[in-house]
Amino acid sequence: MAHFDTEYQRLEASYSDSPPGEENLLMHVTNNLTMFLNFHHVYNLHQKNGFTCMLLGEIFELVQLLFVVGFTVFLANCVDYDILFANKFVNHTNSFKVTLPDAFLPVDVCSAHIRDNTFVIFVLIISGVFWLHRFVKFIYNVCCYWEIRSFYIHALKMSMSELPYATWQEVQARIIEIQKEHQICIHKKELTELDIYHRILRFKNYMVAMVNKSLLPVRFRLPVLGECVFYTRGLKYNFELIFFWGPGSLFENEWSLKPEYKRGGNRLELADRLASRILWIGIANLLLCPVILVWQILYAFFSYTEVIKREPGSLGARCWSLYGRCYLRHFNELDHELMSRLSKGYKAASKYMNCFLSPLLMVVAKNVAFFAGSLLAVLIALTIYDEDVLAVEHVLSSITLLGVCITVCRSFIPDKLMVFCPEQLLRVILAHIHYMPDHWQGVYSRGAAQSGGDSHHPHLLSEEKTAWTSRVDVSRRDRGIHLPTSRRREDRVVPHALCHHQPAVAASSRDNPLHPPAERTSPQRGHGRA
Amino acid sequence: MAHFDTEYQRLEASYSDSPPGEENLLMHVTNNLTMFLNFHHVYNLHQKNGFTCMLLGEIFELVQLLFVVGFTVFLANCVDYDILFANKFVNHTNSFKVTLPDAFLPVDVCSAHIRDNTFVIFVLIISGVFWLHRFVKFIYNVCCYWEIRSFYIHALKMSMSELPYATWQEVQARIIEIQKEHQICIHKKELTELDIYHRILRFKNYMVAMVNKSLLPVRFRLPVLGECVFYTRGLKYNFELIFFWGPGSLFENEWSLKPEYKRGGNRLELADRLASRILWIGIANLLLCPVILVWQILYAFFSYTEVIKREPGSLGARCWSLYGRCYLRHFNELDHELMSRLSKGYKAASKYMNCFLSPLLMVVAKNVAFFAGSLLAVLIALTIYDEDVLAVEHVLSSITLLGVCITVCRSFIPDKLMVFCPEQLLRVILAHIHYMPDHWQGVYSRGAAQSGGDSHHPHLLSEEKTAWTSRVDVSRRDRGIHLPTSRRREDRVVPHALCHHQPAVAASSRDNPLHPPAERTSPQRGHGRA
Amino acid sequence: MAHFDTEYQRLEASYSDSPPGEENLLMHVTNNLTMFLNFHHVYNLHQKNGFTCMLLGEIFELVQLLFVVGFTVFLANCVDYDILFANKFVNHTNSFKVTLPDAFLPVDVCSAHIRDNTFVIFVLIISGVFWLHRFVKFIYNVCCYWEIRSFYIHALKMSMSELPYATWQEVQARIIEIQKEHQICIHKKELTELDIYHRILRFKNYMVAMVNKSLLPVRFRLPVLGECVFYTRGLKYNFELIFFWGPGSLFENEWSLKPEYKRGGNRLELADRLASRILWIGIANLLLCPVILVWQILYAFFSYTEVIKREPGSLGARCWSLYGRCYLRHFNELDHELMSRLSKGYKAASKYMNCFLSPLLMVVAKNVAFFAGSLLAVLIALTIYDEDVLAVEHVLSSITLLGVCITVCRSFIPDKLMVFCPEQLLRVILAHIHYMPDHWQGVYSRGAAQSGGDSHHPHLLSEEKTAWTSRVDVSRRDRGIHLPTSRRREDRVVPHALCHHQPAVAASSRDNPLHPPAERTSPQRGHGRA
Secondary structure: OOOOOHHHHHHHOOOOOOOOOOHHHHHOOOOOHHHHHHHHHHHHHHHOOOHHHHHHHHHHHHHHHHHHHHHHHHHHHOEOHHHHOOOOOOOOOOOOOOEHHHHEOOHHHHHHHHHHOHHHHHHHHHHHHHHHHHHHHHHHHHHHHHHHHHHHHHHOOOOOOOHHHOOHHHHHHHHHHHHHHHOOOOOOOOOOHHHHHHHHHHHHHHHHHHHHOOOOOOEEEEOOOEEEEOOOHHHHHHHHHHHHHOOOOOEOOOOOEOHHHHOOOOHHHHHHHHHHHHHHHHHHHHHHHHHHHHHHHHHHHHHHHHHHHHOHHHHHOEEEOHHHHHHOOOOOOOHHHHHHHHHHHHHHHHHHHHOOOOHHHHHHHHHHHHHHHHHHHHHHHHHHHOHHHHHOEOHHHHHHHHHHHHHHHHOOOOOOOOOOOHHHHHHHHHHHHOEOOHHHHHHHOHHHHOOOOOOOHHHHHHHHHOOEEEOOOOOOOOOOOOOOOOHHHHOOHHHHHHHOOOHHHHHHHOOOOOOOHHHOOOOOEOOOOO | OOOOOHHHHHHHOOOOOOOOOOHHHHHOOOOOHHHHHHHHHHHHHHHOOOHHHHHHHHHHHHHHHHHHHHHHHHHHHOEOHHHHOOOOOOOOOOOOOOEHHHHEOOHHHHHHHHHHOHHHHHHHHHHHHHHHHHHHHHHHHHHHHHHHHHHHHHHOOOOOOOHHHOOHHHHHHHHHHHHHHHOOOOOOOOOOHHHHHHHHHHHHHHHHHHHHOOOOOOEEEEOOOEEEEOOOHHHHHHHHHHHHHOOOOOEOOOOOEOHHHHOOOOHHHHHHHHHHHHHHHHHHHHHHHHHHHHHHHHHHHHHHHHHHHHOHHHHHOEEEOHHHHHHOOOOOOOHHHHHHHHHHHHHHHHHHHHOOOOHHHHHHHHHHHHHHHHHHHHHHHHHHHOHHHHHOEOHHHHHHHHHHHHHHHHOOOOOOOOOOOHHHHHHHHHHHHOEOOHHHHHHHHHHHHOOOOOOOHHHHHHHHHOOEEEOOOOOOOOOOOOOOOOHHHHOOHHHHHHHOOOHHHHHHHOOOOOOOHHHOOOOOEOOOOO | OOOOOHHHHHHHOOOOOOOOOOHHHHHOOOOOHHHHHHHHHHHHHHHOOOHHHHHHHHHHHHHHHHHHHHHHHHHHHOEOHHHHOOOOOOOOOOOOOOEHHHHEOOHHHHHHHHHHOHHHHHHHHHHHHHHHHHHHHHHHHHHHHHHHHHHHHHHOOOOOOOHHHOOHHHHHHHHHHHHHHHOOOOOOOOOOHHHHHHHHHHHHHHHHHHHHOOOOOOEEEEOOOEEEEOOOHHHHHHHHHHHHHOOOOOEOOOOOEOHHHHOOOOHHHHHHHHHHHHHHHHHHHHHHHHHHHHHHHHHHHHHHHHHHHHOHHHHHOEEEOHHHHHHOOOOOOOHHHHHHHHHHHHHHHHHHHHOOOOHHHHHHHHHHHHHHHHHHHHHHHHHHHOHHHHHOEOHHHHHHHHHHHHHHHHOOOOOOOOOOOHHHHHHHHHHHHOEOOHHHHHHHHHHHHOOOOOOOHHHHHHHHHOOEEEOOOOOOOOOOOOOOOOHHHHOOHHHHHHHOOOHHHHHHHOOOOOOOHHHOOOOOEOOOOO
16 A cells, blocks of 8 residues: 555644544543544434434334345245246136235245255345344444434434424534533533534545545456446445454544554554455455345345336436545535535536437437337237237237337437537536536637637546446446546645645535535635646 | 404494495496406406307316216116126127126116115215206306307407417406496496406405404314314305305395495394304205215216326325415405416425425335335236236236335435425515415524524424325315414404505506516515514 | 519529539539538538448338338238137147247248238339338448548548537538648638538528428418418428439539529420429329338337327427428528527427417317226226226227327316416527517517507417427428518518528528527527518
């Protein structure tokens, strides 16, 4: 890692990993651990709309886990598909109709099936262990958030029922007021919004910084596809495990680095230890890979099949990728502020991306839709004439699949009435995402100048395209906007932010989500400096 | 009723129930009754887009009635469901397919069924009487509107075919012009827009006043649900029956109160008479209740089943409640003006209400949708693999019901990309609905001040929520915005309006629907006085 | 034709059919024919997004032709529908299910069927000849566009992959630059944008002029329907065949009239020759009529059946008619510029037209929807209760057809929440379509004046309605906005444009599609002169 952190070294002298003026205070803070946890939990409880919603959500998650495993095992072992598919007749005494229960095997046959299948038993054990782990965590969470609930009700005087309709700014204002009277944080006389933001966003700020400095290995240059970004939820989880809260992580607790990481001397030794830990985590990932994969496939199947059937157009819907969300995040920006900003830019960004649909794909999609549509037209006409056609095997399946195929094709065909004005759209997007690589500037003003001989559009396309991924993404391969490599050395925003030499951030932290972000006084990242 | 009308008493001295300067004129008006009816009918014919459309609409209504009763009786008595549900075999000589006519019973069996069923005969008689009553009314209407049609063609020089494309302002301008030349109203030299509005809206203005003064018993405090509003079409019909046009109503004819109601002396006696009349109407309602209920269920079933199947999302769609429409109505505001105003505010109001979806319901809906979606996913996958699965009993029903269930759930889940900005939306709504209770004011400016310690949002929610009802509402329980009780005594707008001391109304009556209502010079009701 | 061209005669003295200053140049242009073709092809290749897309598109077109003919012949001759409709049993040895291949006749039976049917053989021969013609044209096009591709890559230095993201203005700018250096056009020292536009749009400008001057017989006065416009793709093709590129057409090559047409002397003789040619082309059309009709029905069936099933609402969707597109086109306006302009006006125009839905149709549609919905409701309820109902013959067909019927009806029922403001919409439309007949002016400002006694709305309606046609239009009867007859004599814009006395057009030709057309400095056609 030594070749990455040249700037970290230069800045290390003036660099302290805790918010300024906090380190010496922490010495005599001993029993306010819960208070530090507090801010994060207080924010979470607000975002999750109160205790009942959070509780219910977590209970449902536990039940979902049980349901997915149980239902899958049931489907695999306890159903006689020959009866469902009418390959075998059922003998009824009083009726000749087949009912669903006829297709279920008796309990003893079913349990014998399960007992004989070692893989099923293995999966059941693994998921049982995982479920117990989740259950323990759930119990812990309930206790923890029960306290936060009391804090809301007794200290902040907000009932859980009015919490969903209070903004975070209101909650924060009350916390600051409370601190003045009751001194809930011992180590500091007065609490500012910035303090609260710092405590909540400690790890997030680190992640943003690491993504912005390209310290994380998320971008690869593949032989055919060119440069692409691989930053999934799984990878993010592993990163957080390694850096923040896993065994042997860099952090002592929720807010401060371990002392040994603050000295430059034992750097190489620490790097070795980190490398070996990463190796072990990698091996654990590899071993658990089949189980995780099966889980993801099952979960995606249960979640998305119905959506694809109902509105197959959602297959082509776009969303901000995990990488994009990390890359476009400001320092000291809470989740709901980021999401509000990105949501405001979504419509324009979506339209912008639709301006650059591949014309080749369009031609192919149009014609595939025609051929599929022709076959479908004949089947529909036959069905309307006489619905006995549906009894012919695979006719209904064909109709369904051809329908899905056509709708997927249609999502690649742009609206004929679309007005092509990418530059105006880009301007709207930038007003919300607040970031533009330096080499976009020519493009931005080209509409007026018309002088630039070399077309930037294809670059724009490949640049922006990766900020989006299909919404229904089974393998959850999230890709993001590429960081222009030239910024890596010049950009001082990242270490500055970590050193808290940013008076503008305080203003940002007071930001009301109702004010459009364009009003912010802090300069736009990257672009503002040009 | 004595405790309600304290203000009525105070104002009674200066109060005349007819437009000013009209009472003495009415003395020597004897034979222009038809002319008074005229304005209302003239407006109706314009709103119904001409004579042919009105005629066709009324004929269709009569046919609908026959159809609903006849079809229901047919379905109940003349169909052999065992054949439809394949519980009984049909013996065909030349084919083995079951056709729809096979399931219909022969005419003699069918008529015997009906003859044996006394309830069916009772229903048939009741609906026959009702239909005849409607038919007589229809004949009367046709004659009446035929005259109006002649008035349009010969007096106003407008053909029926161009009527739909003329605005009411144009029609009105011609009426006023005609009056100058031909003196169609004997009692007055010059006719103004206000006169026309007053004549058309006589009863509506009374209703608006009564709703605004909370004189009508439409708000109840239920044990669990808290205060709720019950103001349905049925109730409205009964109110109109009691006050305006029923036997023994308060009004002599379309425009003037009976003389005995104008004297304060026999007030108690009149109240007693009204009480006994209301009792009798209540008893009549109770007796007819089963028939009305069956009719409403049948009509809702025939009207909405297909809508729910096609787009179940419409179950969650909102509309302005009957109470809200009455409560937000200005005095002297014609139906189309009110609807245009409310339609303009609809989008913002709908978005505003979606900002306050119950988070608890959201969590439950998300998870119910997941479980239902899982089952549906398996059924869909099996069906695509081999459509013989559909032949298994209740599989298709399950697919349909699960699909409906999921779509209903989805209507409770807000869009992930929704931007939360209720105050801006509220501002937009207010620009159209022109009314804000006093205690909203803090909320309105709170975005800037941030000083108010107590959260008003939950109040807002319960306040606004009741202004809306689900569009598909079988029981037609309409609820509306609560009238703040503090206004009851201070608000002089209502009696003022009745006394016509309102010069601003004349301007309002000249209002072009093309001008946004924000340009009106008249102060906003309630809020404008603050 | 003599009575049509009074103005042509008056202007003929100063009229030259070639762009100014070009005629004498053409004398010594001998070998740059390919260069003249070039501009049109260069533009086409840009619009079709590069060589690969164009190639693929043309190949798919050839395959589509084969597919439609082959598939139809197969369906007509090689399928045993009795098996599909379960009127005949299949004897399987191992299973009792009917599969699709069971319904296909063996190859020898099938080919015998075809051989016996002379009509099929006739159709096959005709379509074979047509396909070969298309194939030869395809080969020619490939060779031609391969050269254009080289021109793009080597001369303009644009790769095919970046072409879709370059605007036409960029391509044009490079061509002009290239001309300065390499002198690609021999006959002129400097090439301007106007030159390029003239070359590309030579024929289009003629068509626009002829439509604007009502020289083409596209408007008829029918006994019942009143004046209507008949201008289909087929008619347009025939017009182009007659005037521009067919054997014996008026043009010598892509840019200049035959010399004999430039002299006024042999006018009558030429008119006779043209008349006889038109007669022969008419006879050819009549003979090919059955084949063309069958083709159009088949193609419409294959293209639109699926669309109608999926979203029957598209039946009521509107689009700019072929006549409207021609009538609203500026001189020297490229296809993409016109389409961008019309697309911008589409939304407002569509809303505007929905303001004038026939109220009579609305009443009928509402009630038909109610009756169909009632029947559908019963069928759906029965199906959900027990899906064996679907096995009854024609139940499924009824459900499908009733569903389509209801959705078609719904497209005639306006949204209840629609705000009626046609004048504002008309203003928005005019900002994009740039044209308003003189007699609209009263309507336009009537909202303020309110003085005009005669209602113009019905005229507006019939005027505008014809500018639209239903998007799914089997017979492709395109209708357009009527040209007000009073303009025919006064309007000098048309001959002026042909004589190129229009400095504003040059500015227009430099127009960037990103600039909204409202910024154009050239006066609006027709209206601007008022």
